[in-house]
Amino acid sequence: MSAWNHRHLLGLEDLSREEILTILDRADAYAREPEGPPRPVLKGKVVVQLFFEPSTRTRISFGRAARRLGADTIDFTVSGSSVSKGESFIDTARNIEAMGADLIVVRHSTPGTPHLLAKHLRCGVVNAGDGAHEHPTQGLLDILTIRRKKGHIEGLTVGLVGDIAHSRVARSNIHGLRKLGARLIVCGPPTLVPQYLTTLGVEIAYHLDAILPQCDVINVLRIQFERQRSGLFPSIHEYAHLFGMNRERLALAKPDLLLLAPGPINRGVELTPEVADGPHSAILEQVSNGVAVRMAVLELLAQAREA
Amino acid sequence: MSAWNHRHLLGLEDLSREEILTILDRADAYAREPEGPPRPVLKGKVVVQLFFEPSTRTRISFGRAARRLGADTIDFTVSGSSVSKGESFIDTARNIEAMGADLIVVRHSTPGTPHLLAKHLRCGVVNAGDGAHEHPTQGLLDILTIRRKKGHIEGLTVGLVGDIAHSRVARSNIHGLRKLGARLIVCGPPTLVPQYLTTLGVEIAYHLDAILPQCDVINVLRIQFERQRSGLFPSIHEYAHLFGMNRERLALAKPDLLLLAPGPINRGVELTPEVADGPHSAILEQVSNGVAVRMAVLELLAQAREA
Amino acid sequence: MSAWNHRHLLGLEDLSREEILTILDRADAYAREPEGPPRPVLKGKVVVQLFFEPSTRTRISFGRAARRLGADTIDFTVSGSSVSKGESFIDTARNIEAMGADLIVVRHSTPGTPHLLAKHLRCGVVNAGDGAHEHPTQGLLDILTIRRKKGHIEGLTVGLVGDIAHSRVARSNIHGLRKLGARLIVCGPPTLVPQYLTTLGVEIAYHLDAILPQCDVINVLRIQFERQRSGLFPSIHEYAHLFGMNRERLALAKPDLLLLAPGPINRGVELTPEVADGPHSAILEQVSNGVAVRMAVLELLAQAREA
Numbered sequence: 001m002s003a004w005n006h007r008h009l010l011g012l013e014d015l016s017r018e019e020i021l022t023i024l025d026r027a028d029a030y031a032r033e034p035e036g037p038p039r040p041v042l043k044g045k046v047v048v049q050l051f052f053e054p055s056t057r058t059r060i061s062f063g064r065a066a067r068r069l070g071a072d073t074i075d076f077t078v079s080g081s082s083v084s085k086g087e088s089f090i091d092t093a094r095n096i097e098a099m100g101a102d103l104i105v106v107r108h109s110t111p112g113t114p115h116l117l118a119k120h121l122r123c124g125v126v127n128a129g130d131g132a133h134e135h136p137t138q139g140l141l142d143i144l145t146i147r148r149k150k151g152h153i154e155g156l157t158v159g160l161v162g163d164i165a166h167s168r169v170a171r172s173n174i175h176g177l178r179k180l181g182a183r184l185i186v187c188g189p190p191t192l193v194p195q196y197l198t199t200l201g202v203e204i205a206y207h208l209d210a211i212l213p214q215c216d217v218i219n220v221l222r223i224q225f226e227r228q229r230s231g232l233f234p235s236i237h238e239y240a241h242l243f244g245m246n247r248e249r250l251a252l253a254k255p256d257l258l259l260l261a262p263g264p265i266n267r268g269v270e271l272t273p274e275v276a277d278g279p280h281s282a283i284l285e286q287v288s289n290g291v292a293v294r295m296a297v298l299e300l301l302a303q304a305r306e307a
Numbered sequence: 308m309s310a311w312n313h314r315h316l317l318g319l320e321d322l323s324r325e326e327i328l329t330i331l332d333r334a335d336a337y338a339r340e341p342e343g344p345p346r347p348v349l350k351g352k353v354v355v356q357l358f359f360e361p362s363t364r365t366r367i368s369f370g371r372a373a374r375r376l377g378a379d380t381i382d383f384t385v386s387g388s389s390v391s392k393g394e395s396f397i398d399t400a401r402n403i404e405a406m407g408a409d410l411i412v413v414r415h416s417t418p419g420t421p422h423l424l425a426k427h428l429r430c431g432v433v434n435a436g437d438g439a440h441e442h443p444t445q446g447l448l449d450i451l452t453i454r455r456k457k458g459h460i461e462g463l464t465v466g467l468v469g470d471i472a473h474s475r476v477a478r479s480n481i482h483g484l485r486k487l488g489a490r491l492i493v494c495g496p497p498t499l500v501p502q503y504l505t506t507l508g509v510e511i512a513y514h515l516d517a518i519l520p521q522c523d524v525i526n527v528l529r530i531q532f533e534r535q536r537s538g539l540f541p542s543i544h545e546y547a548h549l550f551g552m553n554r555e556r557l558a559l560a561k562p563d564l565l566l567l568a569p570g571p572i573n574r575g576v577e578l579t580p581e582v583a584d585g586p587h588s589a590i591l592e593q594v595s596n597g598v599a600v601r602m603a604v605l606e607l608l609a610q611a612r613e614a
Numbered sequence: 615m616s617a618w619n620h621r622h623l624l625g626l627e628d629l630s631r632e633e634i635l636t637i638l639d640r641a642d643a644y645a646r647e648p649e650g651p652p653r654p655v656l657k658g659k660v661v662v663q664l665f666f667e668p669s670t671r672t673r674i675s676f677g678r679a680a681r682r683l684g685a686d687t688i689d690f691t692v693s694g695s696s697v698s699k700g701e702s703f704i705d706t707a708r709n710i711e712a713m714g715a716d717l718i719v720v721r722h723s724t725p726g727t728p729h730l731l732a733k734h735l736r737c738g739v740v741n742a743g744d745g746a747h748e749h750p751t752q753g754l755l756d757i758l759t760i761r762r763k764k765g766h767i768e769g770l771t772v773g774l775v776g777d778i779a780h781s782r783v784a785r786s787n788i789h790g791l792r793k794l795g796a797r798l799i800v801c802g803p804p805t806l807v808p809q810y811l812t813t814l815g816v817e818i819a820y821h822l823d824a825i826l827p828q829c830d831v832i833n834v835l836r837i838q839f840e841r842q843r844s845g846l847f848p849s850i851h852e853y854a855h856l857f858g859m860n861r862e863r864l865a866l867a868k869p870d871l872l873l874l875a876p877g878p879i880n881r882g883v884e885l886t887p888e889v890a891d892g893p894h895s896a897i898l899e900q901v902s903n904g905v906a907v908r909m910a911v912l913e914l915l916a917q918a919r920e921a
Contacts, residue, residue, distance in 0.1 A: 034407060038351065044649060046678065057402050060381055064353065064406055067379050072681050074674055087670075087878035095671050095877065098901035099678055100648060263402065264394035287405035341714060342658060363701075364709050367688055371660065371713055374686050570709065571701035594712035 008125040011134035012175040031292035040070030045102040065294035124301040139172025141290040154181035162221030219260040246272040315432040318441035319482040338599035347377030352409040372601035431608040446479025448597040461488035469528030526567040553579040622739040625748035626789040645906035654684030659716040679908035738915040753786025755904040768795035776835030833874040860886040
């Protein structure tokens with residue numbers, strides 16, 4: 001319980017190495033006992049999910065995490081809400097807080113929305129994805145999955161493959177993994193890999209086959225098909241040919257390569273089905289670790305609020 | 308607790324007479340104490356409802372049943388989910404399982420969807436309606452209602468009236484009631500009554516007035532108006548005239564005729580309001596028994612998983 | 615626990631002064647301990663929210679209140695329900711009751727819908743807004759907020775400002791505050807203030823500046839912009855000029871004026887931001903008090919059902 005005194009989790013950029021390790025250690029304990037005894041550390045607390053973008057797994061995962069800790073959960077999605085009556089975003093959030101919310105989990109297409117909420121609310125705020133900025137619990141669950149599979153992070157070479165430019169998952173992975181001492185290579189079509197990432201201590205590559213032999217971990221980001229329509233890459237087929245993980249490409253990799261994908265995946269694009277379901281893949285472990293990470297985050301934030 | 312070792316409930320076709328009786332006996336106990344003491348036999352378990360078709364009563368009924376047994380419930384409907392991001396059905400289900408689901412209740416317009424899930428998942432699967440195939444908990448609640456009202460099933464003559472061809476409820480009733488020894492007559496317009504049902508030991512009739520005097524129970528299936536638009540029967544008015552239950556028709560029936568309707572009903576079509584709300588009708592008992600049946604099913608499946 | 619033996623809460627018009635005070639006293643106790651020890655007085659009970667109009671705060675507030683008292687809650691909104699299959703409103707409600715509902719919280723655009731339900735159901739019914747008729751828990755939370763801020767109701771002068779004609783909140787405020795001995799002035803454009811309200815013991819005014827100096831409390835009703843489009847007042851700008859609460863107008867008021875707004879508010883129309891967030895405003899206390907009022911109502915109704 002040492003290194004933690006934040007009342008919000010807005011991004012991994014804001015956390016120290018020790019704070020990230022505090023979350024990971026706690027999450028690891030939860031991951032080891034997925035059906036363990038109840039830990040009602042949030043008994044009587046209220047966790048509100050305020051989602052302005054569609055979500056399956058993140059929303060369900062946070063809800064499950066909160067209730068496993070004994071909290072009451074409230075789902076607030078845009079449809080059917082007062083937002084359609086013209087109420088301002090901050091007023092909506094303040095109202096939710098006034099109903100007794102202790103923690104608000106927010107997803108919004110505008111970067112910085114969670115920071116805005118944190119400034120205006122007394123309750124704790126968790127960023128569940130803000131535009132292309134950060135998605136810290138996804139970054140943490142990727143990192144936890146790597147650590148549980150590899151035993152450590154420091155010294156590993158991790159390749160992030162795909163649409164780096166528009167990916168909040170990429171950004172959270174970069175901040176987290178760099179702080180824990182991994183070497184990071186981002187790889188994708190030049191239109192989808194921004195040059196400024198080198199300032200974050202990241203290496204840039206455009207050919208997956210060239211970096212694959214060096215990687216201990218490959219994290220395959222989701223391709224959003226609308227990027228192709230907007231001309232950022234030539235065709236889905238060509239993308240899959242150059243950057244998709246398939247059996248032939250796996251032959252170039254280390255024998256113990258670990259494959260992650262934050263999902264939802266497009267089978268046959270980022271990964272062939274045989275690779276997605278094969279022995280290198282930890283896709284479903286990521287999902288399970290996600291609940292554990294969110295339990296750890298909610299618990300630490302609630303404790304910081306009480307301290 | 309004797310005759311049960313299935314990890315899934317996919318259809319009544321798959322169950323033995325003894326297995327059906329095991330569910331009915333357990334459900335009967337729950338039905339007798341609707342506000343009884345809490346029975347947290349699913350404490351710490353997670354029941355996910357994965358619905359790809361709209362539903363009121365089935366979804367609410369399963370949710371209520373699960374929470375009365377102490378489970379955490381997660382509602383997953385198509386809108387606002389990753390399915391819109393192109394994720395495959397099985398990937399969605401596997402992700403839900405990885406978040407800790409113990410039992411998945413699934414409704415889908417494609418027959419066989421629950422069987423597909425059962426093949427790919429480790430958790431238990433309950434069919435809450437798969438196309439025109441089966442809806443086993445509806446069949447069980449119909450049968451439970453008959454048994455509670457009549458005291459037995461064996462030897463009863465049960466008429467199933469309406470759109471037999473497109474009804475998963477009809478199919479589950481037929482399998483369940485035949486195994487328990489009832490005589491079954493299906494009755495409706497020839498376009499809505501498939502001939503092959505005779506191979507299931509069912510009699511076929513086209514004139515309700517002709518069979519009504521023999522029936523101890525009439526189960527009135529819902530007419531979906533789009534069938535009329537597609538030419539399968541001439542008009543709603545004529546349908547109501549030939550197959551609707553009204554006061555005049557009731558005069559032809561046994562004095563203790565039991566009337567069921569799985570609902571939602573179209574008042575004035577399948578039943579006149581005075582019949583729907585009259586002394587023969589057990590429509591609302593069916594709904595109450597539905598919660599009891601689902602409690603029994605969820606409990607038996609959870610126990611089979613642990614065994 | 616003295617003055618309460620209603621099984622439904624349909625409107626404040628139906629309640630005596632003593633009954634209103636019974637609710638307020640109980641609600642006040644809950645409001646004093648927002649994070650107090652659990653009071654599972656509704657343990658094992660089922661509260662269903664049957665909403666036929668969009669709602670954020672009312673729906674979440676009732677849900678939170680019910681679960682803080684230990685109830686299971688079921689959300690039933692129109693979309694994705696059997697109502698789209700043509701089922702009658704009463705049949706839907708009876709089905710929900712048959713699944714075990716103890717209390718149904720209903721919102722509907724048709725005045726009298728909760729009364730209709732109360733007539734046809736055995737379970738308790740709470741009106742969460744029926745057209746322009748009543749919204750009793752909103753009225754109660756406004757009154758509770760006044761009493762907690764001012765210490766009493768009797769003898770206070772309360773101004774209700776805005777669209778009185780179409781406001782269920784106005785009607786519930788009027789019935790409740792009159793019974794508790796407040797002087798009430800309704801104020802708005804002549805097209806939005808019906809003359810018949812004088813029969814309820816209410817004074818009518820058309821100029822806010824004229825009544826403001828006499829008021830201890832101003833309750834600012836929401837303007838629905840579609841009223842302007844339908845010609846009931848000339849322009850949003852002119853409305854804000856004549857009836858909006860701003861800093862200049864506040865200078866005319868008593869120094870301890872209390873400002874309420876049932877929300878969601880249109881900032882810059884009914885209130886300027888500096889007034890909405892200023893020292894006179896109790897908007898967020900209203901929201902918090904709303905949960906306490908709903909806890910009190912649900913508890914009293916559940917007790918009356920058992921008695």
